[in-house]
Amino acid sequence: xxxxxxxxxxxxxxxxxxxxxxxxxxxSRVPLAVNARYSTDEILxxxxxxxxxxxAPAHMQGGVAWAPATQCDALLVTLRKNEKEFSxxxxxxxxxxTPELFHWxxxxxxxxxxSVGVRYQNHAQLGSHILLFTRESKSTEAGHPExxxxxxxxxxxxxRGEKPMAVTWRLDEPMPEELFRRAAVAG
Numbered sequence: 001x002x003x004x005x006x007x008x009x010x011x012x013x014x015x016x017x018x019x020x021x022x023x024x025x026x027x028s029r030v031p032l033a034v035n036a037r038y039s040t041d042e043i044l045x046x047x048x049x050x051x052x053x054x055x056a057p058a059h060m061q062g063g064v065a066w067a068p069a070t071q072c073d074a075l076l077v078t079l080r081k082n083e084k085e086f087s088x089x090x091x092x093x094x095x096x097x098t099p100e101l102f103h104w105x106x107x108x109x110x111x112x113x114x115s116v117g118v119r120y121q122n123h124a125q126l127g128s129h130i131l132l133f134t135r136e137s138k139s140t141e142a143g144h145p146e147x148x149x150x151x152x153x154x155x156x157x158x159x160r161g162e163k164p165m166a167v168t169w170r171l172d173e174p175m176p177e178e179l180f181r182r183a184a185v186a187g
Contacts, residue, residue, distance in 0.1 A: 021173065024153065027129060030070055034152035034173050039145060040076065043133060047072050063092075064107060066116075071128040073120070075104060075169075076148060079183055080137045092164065094134075096183035099174035102132060102154065104167050111162040120167060121156050130154045130169060134183055151175055 020033035032038065032046050048069030065074040077094045092105035110117050123130055133148035140146050154169035175183060 021152075024172075027070070027072075027153070030072070032131075032150050034150055035176065035179075037147040037149055038133070039147050043074055043076065043148065043150075047074060047131075049074075066119075072131050073123070073128065074131045074133060075154075077104065077132070077134045078136075078138055079134055093166075095185075096175060096180050097168065099177070099180040100171050101157070102151075102169045102171060102183070104132075104169060106165040106167060108164050110165050112159060112165060117159075117165055120165070121159070124155060130156070132169065132171065134179075136182060149179060151179075 020036045022028070022033055023030055030046055032043070038046070044065060044067075047065065047067035049065055049067040063076045063078070065076065066072075067074065079094060081092070094102075094104045096102050106117070106120070110120075112118075112121065119126060119128060120130070130153060132151040132154050134151065135146045135148045137146055151171055152173040154171050157168040157170050159165045159167040174180075
């Protein structure tokens with residue numbers, strides 16, 4: 001019994017801790033917490049974009065969901081991509097630059113002058129929000145969909161290129177060290 005208790009104490013002492021934090025007042029109606037984990041369905045339901053239990057429509061597979069009900073763009077990023085699960089057109093380079101800065105590539109059809117590209121660049125002035133979610137891979141070792149970690153709101157810093165746009169986002173809440181290391185290695 002003592003051996004088992006010792007193992008539990010050692011495990012919890014070395015286990016990374018992430019404190020879930022509520023969103024800002026402007027997004028208080030969105031039931032998501034920063035640093036918490038969510039499935040795609042839970043994210044879409046929280047944003048008023050889809051109902052729980054329904055699958056994400058095929059056009060959502062690009063990893064971005066614009067939710068007009070909450071004025072949010074949810075960026076759903078899989079950090080480690082492979083040729084088996086992603087087409088050459090969706091092997092976007094997405095990674096953390098620092099705990100506060102994230103490099104993200106838009107969908108291939110997005111340019112700086114497109115309506116979506118303009119919304120990304122001017123989201124703060126337009127009253128919309130950018131929400132960043134990451135996961136390491138599409139599925140767990142058991143073959144189940146890996147949930148996303150919600151990193152909170154982000155703000156446009158700059159972009160380079162077109163179709164896709166390589167956008168740098170500044171996170172309002174820095175990534176915890178353990179998550180930053182995982183997201184930085186992806187680059």
